[in-house]
Amino acid sequence: MSVIASRRKFFSTAAAAGTATALGVPMVAKAQNAPITMRFQSTWPATDIFHEYALDYAKKVNEMADGQLKIDVLPAGAVVKAFDLLDAVSAGTLDGGHGVLAYWYGKNTAVALWGSGPSFGMDANMLLAWHEYGGGKALLTEIQKAMGVNVVSLVYGPMPTQPFGWFKKPITKVEEMKGVKFRTVGLAIDMYTAMGAAVNALPGGEIVPALDKGLLDGAEFNNASSDLNLGFADVSKVCMLQSFHQSAEQFEIVFNKAKYDTLPKHLKSVLAVASQAASADMSWKAIDRYSTDYIKLQKDRSVKFYKTPDAILQRQLQIWDEMIAKRSAENPLFKKVLDSQRAFAERAGRWAGDTNVNFRMAYNHYFAPKKAG
Numbered sequence: 001m002s003v004i005a006s007r008r009k010f011f012s013t014a015a016a017a018g019t020a021t022a023l024g025v026p027m028v029a030k031a032q033n034a035p036i037t038m039r040f041q042s043t044w045p046a047t048d049i050f051h052e053y054a055l056d057y058a059k060k061v062n063e064m065a066d067g068q069l070k071i072d073v074l075p076a077g078a079v080v081k082a083f084d085l086l087d088a089v090s091a092g093t094l095d096g097g098h099g100v101l102a103y104w105y106g107k108n109t110a111v112a113l114w115g116s117g118p119s120f121g122m123d124a125n126m127l128l129a130w131h132e133y134g135g136g137k138a139l140l141t142e143i144q145k146a147m148g149v150n151v152v153s154l155v156y157g158p159m160p161t162q163p164f165g166w167f168k169k170p171i172t173k174v175e176e177m178k179g180v181k182f183r184t185v186g187l188a189i190d191m192y193t194a195m196g197a198a199v200n201a202l203p204g205g206e207i208v209p210a211l212d213k214g215l216l217d218g219a220e221f222n223n224a225s226s227d228l229n230l231g232f233a234d235v236s237k238v239c240m241l242q243s244f245h246q247s248a249e250q251f252e253i254v255f256n257k258a259k260y261d262t263l264p265k266h267l268k269s270v271l272a273v274a275s276q277a278a279s280a281d282m283s284w285k286a287i288d289r290y291s292t293d294y295i296k297l298q299k300d301r302s303v304k305f306y307k308t309p310d311a312i313l314q315r316q317l318q319i320w321d322e323m324i325a326k327r328s329a330e331n332p333l334f335k336k337v338l339d340s341q342r343a344f345a346e347r348a349g350r351w352a353g354d355t356n357v358n359f360r361m362a363y364n365h366y367f368a369p370k371k372a373g
Contacts, residue, residue: 102186115249
């Protein structure tokens with residue numbers, strides 16, 4: 001063998017060995033290092049579509065993390081009660097969870113502004129835009145610091161406008177709410193109370209049993225799929241659609257801050273990007289599932305849906321104005337959030353209203369019953 005051939009063989013063998021080593025080290029490391037695990041709990045029953053959304057988020061994280069991070073999601077009550085989730089995550093009893101910010105209304109009323117009330121005419125996606133680009137994210141961190149909770153929150157998942165509520169008979173005027181034993185949460189408690197209702201805040205899984213036992217006369221939860229699954233149609237055949245009590249709500253993914261801070265930068269990015277992907281996916285899934293179950297409730301369960309009268313909607317706006325003035329005087333952070341939302345909504349709402357076409361006009365063109373000629 002020539003010297004040149006010998007050298008070629010040497011370098012060829014060395015290169016092959018180096019490649020095998022370079023490829024082998026990560027594979028060995030991956031096999032030896034167990035994934036970081038996070039124990040999550042949602043605030044929803046296991047069969048509810050909201051719990052499904054929590055599972056969808058976890059699935060995206062687990063796939064994107066490629067074995068380095070794994071989120072295990074449990075339903076409400078598996079570790080703590082739904083309304084105890086925030087404290088459990090803050091204390092490290094749970095590593096994280098899935099819920100809505102309005103559930104922590106009792107700790108600071110300002111958090112309920114992420115979804116309660118008319119949001120100055122913004123829909124849920126616009127309110128998310130405010131959170132991401134209009135100062136909401138920094139304000140939420142400030143509020144959580146004032147609350148004394150050790151958490152990091154990702155806000156995602158814009159919800160459609162929630163129904164005014166399920167009742168024994170249609171509500172035609174505000175006066176008919178007087179004395180009604182009613183379930184809602186967050187700042188909506190103030191709104192329905194001002195309309196004369198006797199309000200009781202209950203987790204989703206407890207609402208229908210309370211209606212069945214007569215402990216409630218009416219209730220609202222969220223959407224056609226959840227309401228169907230929770231059994232509203234078993235205890236009521238009347239649902240009033242459209243309301244300003246929660247017309248722009250979103251979900252919250254919350255992490256224990258100490259646990260979150262230990263994650264490497266790229267896994268923190270996975271958590272954030274997965275929430276954005278889950279936000280879009282949830283929006284599309286909601287349109288498909290809610291519209292299907294909306295028809296099912298009418299055809300299969302004989303539910304009658306009614307539009308909430310404009311007079312009630314106008315009264316909601318009046319009550320809201322009175323309420324936020326009072327809450328702002330009591331809580332400087334509440335006022336700070338409102339001022340930030342108002343400034344964003346003034347320009348974003350104007351742009352949206354001037355830009356977006358009337359989709360109802362097109363829908364009616366194709367699907368409204370044609371008048372006889």
